[in-house]
Each structure stands twice: as C-alpha cells, then as structure tokens.
Amino acid sequence: xxxxxxxxxxxxxxxxxxxxxxxxxxxxxxxxxxxxxxxxxxxxxxxxxxxxxxxxxxxxxxxxxxxxxxxxxxxxxxxxxxxxxxxxxxxxxxxxxxxxxxxxxxxxxxxxxxxxxxxxxxxxxxxxxxxxxxxxxxxxxxxxxxxxxxxxxxxxxxxxxxxxxxxxxxxxxxxxxxxxxxxxxxxxxxxxxxxxx
Amino acid sequence: xxxxxxxxxxxxxxxxxxxxxxxxxxxxxxxxxxxxxxxxxxxxxxxxxxxxxxxxxxxxxxxxxxxxxxxxxxxxxxxxxxxxxxxxxxxxxxxxxxxxxxxxxxxxxxxxxxxxxxxxxxxxxxxxxxxxxxxxxxxxxxxxxxxxxxxxxxxxxxxxxxxxxxxxxxxxxxxxxxxxxxxxxxxxxxxxxxxxx
DNA sequence: ATTTTCACTGAACGCCCGTTCAATTCAAGC
DNA sequence: GCTTGAATTGAACGGGCGTTCAGTGAAAAT
Numbered sequence: 001x002x003x004x005x006x007x008x009x010x011x012x013x014x015x016x017x018x019x020x021x022x023x024x025x026x027x028x029x030x031x032x033x034x035x036x037x038x039x040x041x042x043x044x045x046x047x048x049x050x051x052x053x054x055x056x057x058x059x060x061x062x063x064x065x066x067x068x069x070x071x072x073x074x075x076x077x078x079x080x081x082x083x084x085x086x087x088x089x090x091x092x093x094x095x096x097x098x099x100x101x102x103x104x105x106x107x108x109x110x111x112x113x114x115x116x117x118x119x120x121x122x123x124x125x126x127x128x129x130x131x132x133x134x135x136x137x138x139x140x141x142x143x144x145x146x147x148x149x150x151x152x153x154x155x156x157x158x159x160x161x162x163x164x165x166x167x168x169x170x171x172x173x174x175x176x177x178x179x180x181x182x183x184x185x186x187x188x189x190x191x192x193x194x195x196x197x
Numbered sequence: 198x199x200x201x202x203x204x205x206x207x208x209x210x211x212x213x214x215x216x217x218x219x220x221x222x223x224x225x226x227x228x229x230x231x232x233x234x235x236x237x238x239x240x241x242x243x244x245x246x247x248x249x250x251x252x253x254x255x256x257x258x259x260x261x262x263x264x265x266x267x268x269x270x271x272x273x274x275x276x277x278x279x280x281x282x283x284x285x286x287x288x289x290x291x292x293x294x295x296x297x298x299x300x301x302x303x304x305x306x307x308x309x310x311x312x313x314x315x316x317x318x319x320x321x322x323x324x325x326x327x328x329x330x331x332x333x334x335x336x337x338x339x340x341x342x343x344x345x346x347x348x349x350x351x352x353x354x355x356x357x358x359x360x361x362x363x364x365x366x367x368x369x370x371x372x373x374x375x376x377x378x379x380x381x382x383x384x385x386x387x388x389x390x391x392x393x394x
Numbered sequence: 395a396t397t398t399t400c401a402c403t404g405a406a407c408g409c410c411c412g413t414t415c416a417a418t419t420c421a422a423g424c
Numbered sequence: 425g426c427t428t429g430a431a432t433t434g435a436a437c438g439g440g441c442g443t444t445c446a447g448t449g450a451a452a453a454t
Contacts, residue, residue: 028310030227034442046444047402055442110307113225150381154373158385161362162355169354176351184347188355192389231412243414244432252412 013051016041017065020058025103029059029114059111060119066104067126073097074133083141084195090134091189092182094163099178105167131156138193148194159189210248213238214262217255222300226256226311256308257316263301264323270294271330280338281392287331288386289379291360296375302364328353335390345391356386 019040023032034055038045052058074097079089098105112120135156141147149155163185170181216237220229231252235242249255271294276286295302309317332353338344346352360382367378 028227030225031311033440035440043401044403045442046404049443050401110310113307114228150384151373154378154381155385157362157366158359158382161365162359162389165354165358165362168358176348181351184351185355187347188352188389191391192359192385194388230410232410241433242412243434246413247431 016048016051017058017061021062021103021107024059024062024111025106029055029107029111056114056116056119059107059114060116060123062104063108063111063115063123064126066101066108067123067130070097071126071129071133074130082146083137083144084146084190086137087141087147087193087195088186088190090137091159091163091186094160095166095182095185096178098164098167099170099172102167105164109164131160134160141193141195146196148196149192155193159192162189162192213245213248214255214258218259218300218304221256221259221308222303226252226304226308253311253313253316256304256311257313257320259301260305260308260312260320261323263298263305264320264327267294268323268326268330271327279343280334280341281343281387283334284338284344284390284392285383285387287334288356288360288383291357292363292379292382293375295361295364296367296369299364302361306361328357331357338390338392343393346389352390356389359386359389 016037020032020037023037023040034048035045037058038048041048052061074090074093077089077093079086108123112123115123135152138147138149138152138155142149142152166181166185170178172178176184213234217229217234220234220237231245232242234255235245238245249258271287271290274286274290276283305320309320312320332349335344335346335349335352339346339349363378363382367375369375373381
C-alpha cells in the first residue's frame with residue numbers, strides 16, 4: 001500500500017480517522033498499531049502525527065464524533081405528539097441510526113476501557129444525555145398515562161440495551177429487512193413499556 | 198507480591214485462572230501481560246507455563262468454564278409449568294446468575310474478539326445452546342397461547358440483550374436490591390413477550 | 395531559475411511482549 | 425547426610441510498540 005514515488009500521498013485528517021475507525025472496529029484498539037494504520041493510509045507511521053496528537057486521540061475522537069452525531073441527529077428529528085408515538089419514533093431512530101454506523105457503535109461500546117479516565121468521563125456524559133432523552137419520554141408517558149413502566153430509570157437501560165443489541169446480529173440482506181426488524185422491535189418496546197393497546 | 202524466600206509459592210491451576218479472570222475483566226485481555234499475572238500470583242512469568250499452555254488458553258478456559266457453568270446451572274433448575282412461568286424463571290435465573298459473576302460475564306461479552314477462530318466458534322456454539330433454551334420457551338408460549346411474540350428468534354435476542362444489560366449498571370448496595378431489580382425486569386420481559394395478564 | 399516551504403521518510407529511542415530453557419533451589423525419600 | 429526429582433527462577437530470544445526528529449525531495453512562490 002506504499003504510495004507511488006513522485007506523488008504526494010495526500011492523506012488528510014478525515015481519511016486517517018475513517019481508517020482508524022475501521023481498523024479499531026475490526027481488530028480492537030489495543031491490537032491495531034500506528035504502523036498498521038499508517039500502512040493502510042499509505043504512509044509511514046511518523047506522518048500520522050501531523051494529523052493526530054496520539055493514538056488515544058484517534059479513539060476518543062471517533063467515539064466523541066459518534067456520540068455528538070447521535071445526539072444531534074436525534075434532536076434534529078424533534079418528535080412531537082404523545083409519549084407512545086415519541087417512544088416508537090425513538091426506537092425506529094435508534095435502530096436506523098445504529099445500523100448505519102455499525103463500526104462506530106461497536107467501538108463506542110467495546111473500547112470504553114481504553115479511554116483515559118478523563119476521556120471516559122466525557123463519553124459517559126454524552127451517553128447520559130442520550131439516555132436522558134429516552135427517560136424523559138418514559139416519564140412523560142407515565143404522567144400522561146399512555147405508558148406504564150415500573151421504573152423509568154431501569155426501563156431506560158432495559159430498552160436501550162434491547163435496541164442496541166440489534167447491532168450484534170443484524171446484517172443488511174439477512175432474513176428480515178431493516179424495516180421489518182424495526183416493526184418487530186417497536187412492538188416489543190411498546191409492550192415492555194406498557195403502552196395501552 | 199513476591200513470595201517469601203524459603204517457602205514454595207504453592208500456586209495452583211485454579212488460583213492462576215482466578216487471577217487471570219480478574220485481571221482480564223479489569224484491564225482487558227490485550228492489556229494484561231503474563232508478567233503482570235505472574236506478579237499477582239507471586240511467581241515469575243515462566244512458572245505460569247507449568248499451569249497453562251499459553252495466554253490464549255487462560256482466556257478460552259475462563260470463557261468456556263463460564264458458559265458451561267451457565268448451561269449446567271440452567272439445566273439443573275429445570276423449570277416446569279407453562280411458558281409464562283418458565284419465562285419468568287428464566288429472567289430471574291439469568292439476572293441472578295450473571296450478577297454473581299460479573300467478571301466472567303464481562304469477559305464473555307468483551308473478549309470474544311481475542312479468541313482464535315477455532316475457540317471463537319466453540320464459545321459461539323455454547324452461547325447458541327443457551328439462546329436456544331430461551332427460544333424454546335418462547336415457542337412453547339406461542340403454541341400454548343400464553344405468550345405472543347412477533348418473532349421468536351428476534352424476541353430471544355431482544356430479551357437476552359435486555360437482561361444481560363443489567364450487568365452494565367447493577368451494583369449490590371445501590372438504589373434497588375437485586376430482588377427488586379428482578380421483579381421490575383420480569384414485568385418488562387413478560388410484557389415484551391406479550392404474556393396474558 | 396532559484397528559493398522557500400512543508401509533507402513525509404526512515405532510523406532511532408526506550409520499553410514491553412509471549413515464550414523457552416538451562417540452572418538453581420528446596421522438600422521428600424532413603 | 426545424601427540423593428532424587430519436581431517447582432521455580434532469571435536470563436535470553438526475536439519481535440513489536442508509540443513516539444520523536446533530523447533530513448529529504450517535490451511543489452509552490454518568487
């Protein structure tokens with residue numbers, strides 16, 4: 001993958017981040033060396049440091065960008081209506097968004113351990129924001145009487161775990177289309193949250 | 198943690214496996230060196246190879262033992278009755294068993310990547326056996342009419358993800374007792390599986 | 395045509411890795 | 425007290441790690 005002599009490699013920050021994301025997702029942060037990333041980009045290892053402070057930043061930026069994008073995308077959809085509808089909307093959004101970014105999702109869940117304590121706290125804060133979005137729907141549903149959950153905090157964790165779990169087995173082109181998977185999960189989510197039929 | 202001069206360290210296979218399990222869970226397989234494990238056991242690195250073939254075996258044995266114990270424990274409980282009761286039993290068993298072995302569970306979910314392909318397939322087979330236990334309950338419930346799930350395969354994945362998610366946040370001595378958490382999750386699981394009220 | 399700029403190389407730094415094995419140490423059997 | 429044999433050490437092997445930086449060479453500016 002060495003670049004042709006006589007031409008610049010023209011590596012860029014974005015390309016480096018994409019490559020690192022892909023390799024981290026495939027082999028794990030600890031198992032991927034800066035030399036491997038560099039080879040994949042078509043450059044020597046030392047050149048990477050023109051585009052990133054260090055290896056840790058590659059991981060943190062990937063996770064941070066993903067979580068920020070997740071929050072921004074959800075807020076942009078800004079669902080209206082009663083809590084039952086908003087919950088359905090959330091479930092469909094979550095499955096759709098996560099299915100489209102399997103690599104980033106995988107990293108965001110598996111590589112938390114490899115963040116420095118400070119970076120870990122930052123990612124944790126972003127995740128809490130996202131969870132708070134779901135919890136506010138459940139609380140609203142409780143108040144309205146459209147949803148009945150035994151404990152909004154636990155229901156939040158339970159539903160997110162259930163929805164995120166889709167990423168461990170869903171593959172485009174499998175037995176069920178993504179739309180069909182959405183429908184099935186919406187059904188289970190609404191039932192779990194005690195939506196009135 | 199060096200052993201006292203003049204006395205044998207008396208390390209044993211079980212003690213080594215326990216230490217490796219603890220360190221792998223805390224820091225990750227890739228981040229733990231054989232020298233660290235040896236130091237924790239109170240021995241030089243070379244001595245570990247009297248008790249394990251290699252580092253990979255420490256990981257595989259930990260995961261394999263955990264999955265075998267999980268299957269054996271579930272089969273020993275051998276619940277009778279209708280599918281609704283068996284599903285409740287399964288949910289309580291899953292939460293209880295997993296809460297008691299947080300380290301092993303964490304490894305079994307996070308370190309699959311670090312298994313050789315052959316070992317990965319073996320662990321995958323054990324996991325499939327466990328999932329099949331839940332799926333057979335859901336199918337029975339569907340046949341009996343005591344449960345209503347849109348798709349037994351997806352419901353299996355969804356419920357296991359939901360139940361296993363408990364391990365990411367549950368800590369003994371927190372806001373809710375384990376029994377209370379069990380009750381709440383049973384409620385959500387039964388609702389998600391369309392149990393008749 | 396010359397100078398300047400700067401992306402990039404390639405070698406080096408110090409360190410840690412999993413694993414092996416000859417040498418040593420020590421408890422037990424005689 | 426001596427021999428035996430197993431448990432353990434400690435050094436070594438070959439290799440890879442993240443990161444730094446003086447030097448290089450091609451493009452851009454003059």
